[in-house]
Amino acid sequence: MNAWILEKQSNIEERPLKLTNIPSPVPGKKEIRVKVLVCGICRTDIHIAEGDLPLKKSPLILGHEIVGVVEKTGEGVKSFRPGDPVGISWLYNTCGKCEYCIKGKENYCPDFQCTGWDADGGFAEYITIREDFALSLQGINMEPEDLAPLMCPGIAGYCALKLTEAERGNKLGLFGFGPTAYYVLKAANYLGIEVYVSTRSSSHREEAKRNGAVWVGNVAEENMPCPLNSAILFPPAGALVEPVLAYVEKGGILVLAPVSMSLIEIENYSENLWGRDVRTLYNVNKAEAEEFLKIAGQTGMRMGRQVFNWEELQDAMIQVKKGEIKEPNAVIKIL
Ligand SMILES: NC(=O)c1ccc[n+]([C@@H]2O[C@H](COP(=O)([O-])OP(=O)(O)OC[C@H]3O[C@@H](n4cnc5c(N)ncnc54)[C@H](OP(=O)(O)O)[C@@H]3O)[C@@H](O)[C@H]2O)c1
Ligand SMILES: [Zn+2]
Ligand SMILES: [Zn+2]
Structure with a gap:
């Protein structure tokens, strides 16, 4: 698959992301593979690219405002089928066993894993994630470009x-x-x-x-x-x-x-x-994310977003950093 990867952190003006072709991730047990349609740019992506936050894996694919469709399901997946619309937020995975996870307060889990930081994110054609942490977008009648900023802000x-x-x-x-x-x-x-x-x-x-x-x-x-x-x-x-x-x-x-x-x-x-x-506010949890998406589906939340093409990702990140984009949100169309 085509993916933008970060190997070495540096100022975004130095264009630290490299466009490469790497094997698509294979969905494991209870995981789904998502064909990414769009992914929003967050300031956090820039903080990770530039080294304000440490690099937790290398190479890394950034991006945590992901909207796509399920393309393949791994063994034992029950809640999704190929073709289902899904969103992926900052919440990539948690331990599922600690006191916080058991109480539905997984945002405090010591093993909280972030999309596009601990695990590869959405500036790529495909991403895999545990079905438990993918957010169903079924029944939300909005364009993927409008849905992307719902995933983080x-x-x-x-x-x-x-x-x-x-x-x-x-x-x-x-x-x-x-x-x-x-x-x-x-x-x-x-x-x-x-x-x-x-x-x-x-x-x-x-x-x-x-x-x-x-x-x-x-x-x-x-x-x-x-x-x-x-x-x-x-x-x-x-x-x-x-x-x-x-x-x-x-x-x-x-x-x-x-x-x-x-x-x-x-x-x-x-x-x-x-x-x-x-x-x-310390991270996000799934139950509240789902509650919010239900409200978003009923109210139609649309705020300004500027859409960039796949190859324009780094130009878009530079513009976001400098506050030069014309709209409050920047969204990348994935191939
Ligand atoms: N904890 C988490 O997990 C999490 C996740 C996502 C976002 N956040 C946080 O949520 C916050 C808002 O995010 P956002 O995307 O909406 O960012 P943002 O646009 O930077 O929002 C901050 C707003 O505060 C105002 N502002 C900025 N500097 C100011 C200053 N010196 N004095 C007075 N007002 C100032 C500006 O509003 P006006 O121009 O309208 O005055 C600005 O739009 C950020 O701090 C971000 O870190 C936290
Ligand atoms: Zn974010
Ligand atoms: Zn936990």
């Missing part, structure tokens, strides 16, 4: 939303309005949660309003109109934690979405932290 956003414990009628604040926040807004609307969005960008403000936010503004310039039951902070800016907490009422929950964060300092513990919970 979509699912991760929904897991962050679950951590807030927000319920119908609650007030939820979203601070920063990138792709992840967009999907949270759509899912929260569907669940009857009122969403208050703070963003610096006027185009993000318009998009949030168009998609059902109750209030849109920028807390650097004006206050939230009311206290919040819970909130999600998206940018990795630790200095924002205390001001955001100040909007969350007692008994409320603040979820920090980023995978890295600058220094967090709480100056006024009694006023701004005491009585609130702070949680972090």
